[in-house]
Amino acid sequence: xxxxxxxxxxxxxxxxxxxxxxxxxxxxxxxxxxxxxxxxxxxxxxxxxxxxxxxxxxxxxxxxxxxxxxxxxxxxxxxxxxxxxxxxxxxxxxxxxxxxxxxxxxxxxxxxxxxxxxxxxxxxxxxxxxxxxxxxxxxxxxxxxxxxxxxxxxxxxxxxxxxxxxxxxxxxxxxxxxxxxxxxxxxxxxxxxxxxxxxxxxxxxxxxxxxxxxxxxxxxxxxxxxxxxxxxxxxxxxxxxxxxxxxxxxxxxxxxxxxxxxxxxxxxxxxxxxxxxxxxxxxxxxx
Numbered sequence: 001x002x003x004x005x006x007x008x009x010x011x012x013x014x015x016x017x018x019x020x021x022x023x024x025x026x027x028x029x030x031x032x033x034x035x036x037x038x039x040x041x042x043x044x045x046x047x048x049x050x051x052x053x054x055x056x057x058x059x060x061x062x063x064x065x066x067x068x069x070x071x072x073x074x075x076x077x078x079x080x081x082x083x084x085x086x087x088x089x090x091x092x093x094x095x096x097x098x099x100x101x102x103x104x105x106x107x108x109x110x111x112x113x114x115x116x117x118x119x120x121x122x123x124x125x126x127x128x129x130x131x132x133x134x135x136x137x138x139x140x141x142x143x144x145x146x147x148x149x150x151x152x153x154x155x156x157x158x159x160x161x162x163x164x165x166x167x168x169x170x171x172x173x174x175x176x177x178x179x180x181x182x183x184x185x186x187x188x189x190x191x192x193x194x195x196x197x198x199x200x201x202x203x204x205x206x207x208x209x210x211x212x213x214x215x216x217x218x219x220x221x222x223x224x225x226x227x228x229x230x231x232x233x234x235x236x237x238x239x240x241x242x243x244x245x246x247x248x249x250x251x252x253x254x255x256x257x258x259x260x261x262x263x264x265x266x267x268x269x270x271x272x273x274x275x276x277x278x279x280x281x282x283x284x285x286x287x
Contacts (some may be wrong), residue, residue: 006034006286008043010052011086016218016254016274018248023247023254023277024218026082027052030090032065035286041067042287050216053079055087055101062087063102069214074105075161076083077220077256077272081122084111089120107161123257123273126160126224129199131232131267133157133191135165145197147172153200153233157192160224160270161276165192168229169199174249178212196222200235204245217247218254220272227270231260238262 004011010027017023027047032054034041044052044067049074054065064083066076078154080089084099091097100113112123135141135155157163165187169176176197180186187195187210196219197206205226207216223244230236238260247254262268 007283008035008286009281009283009286010047011281012049012279013082013086014279015082016220016256017158017277018255018275020277020279022252023274024078024216024220024252025049025279026079028079028083029054030083030086030239032056032069037067038064039287040065041072043284046087046284046287050214051076051079053083055083062099070209072104072265073162075103075107075109075221076242077124077126078218078274079220080109080111081124081220081272081274082276084113084124085120086123086278087123088113088115089278092244108270120256120276120278121273123271123275124220126221126270126272128269129224129228129267130159131156131228132159132163133263135190141186144178144183144186145195146175146177146179147197151200155190155195156229156232158225158228160221160228162221163191163193164222164225165190165195166225166229167197169197170201171199173197173199173204173206176206178208178210183212184210185250194222196226197228199228202245203230203242204248206246206249213237215250217250217252218256218274219246220230220256220274223256223258223272224270227258227260227272230258231262231267232264234264236260238264
């Protein structure tokens with residue numbers, strides 16, 4: 001007696017990209033009913049995108065689960081923007097749309113999407129950032145990223161859903177890499193989950209998994225954190241949008257539009273935005 005395998009369709013898009021085959025690639029499963037978390041992780045590992053997002057819709061509520069190649073994430077920027085623009089494209093609407101997406105754990109986020117002349121653009125409101133911890137700058141911590149120069153600004157742990165240690169850099173990004181095997185433990189000691197290197201002059205960033213093996217092309221969750229950091233330390237003005245560049249060193253140039261709101265000592269919210277380019281479609285058999 002044979003069983004029928006369940007087929008799931010996905011859309012392949014590139015987020016924070018002005019054209020296909022740049023930016024951060026993503027698989028969007030607009031219908032994932034029946035899939036368990038372990039299956040979602042297996043599919044993500046099979047497709048080899050940095051992250052995949054699985055959507056389900058019940059009673060006009062859109063729920064999402066996000067996975068990278070190792071685990072499920074409570075929050076991520078580029079998958080949410082890519083998913084919202086995918087839904088906008090499938091709706092066929094030419095006007096602005098507002099999407100409320102519920103994440104695992106009960107958090108809801110809002111994305112505004114726009115379509116103009118065949119191009120899709122999404123803006124994610126990451127809400128009020130948590131300014132968690134200012135970290136003493138030490139040469140040892142900088143050397144963990146193969147950096148030498150110590151800028152005048154501090155390292156700081158900030159979260160808009162994930163706890164990032166913002167590592168300010170004054171040049172030297174091209175040579176940056178993770179040089180220690182225990183970075184995750186070092187980050188835990190200062191209250192962070194990940195680290196993001198931010199060049200305070202060129203407004204360019206780099207981010208790796210904590211093992212240093214895989215580099216991210218464009219980190220939407222960290223972009224909101226960088227926006228809060230930039231406003232707090234006077235690098236931008238309240239309500240001023242700036243472009244955070246990433247992925248250049250990987251041949252996948254990405255542009256993230258970041259806008260922090262509020263005051264330097266009271267940051268109210270940060271929005272992260274970018275264009276989404278569509279590459280193709282596919283289907284998988286449920287594992």
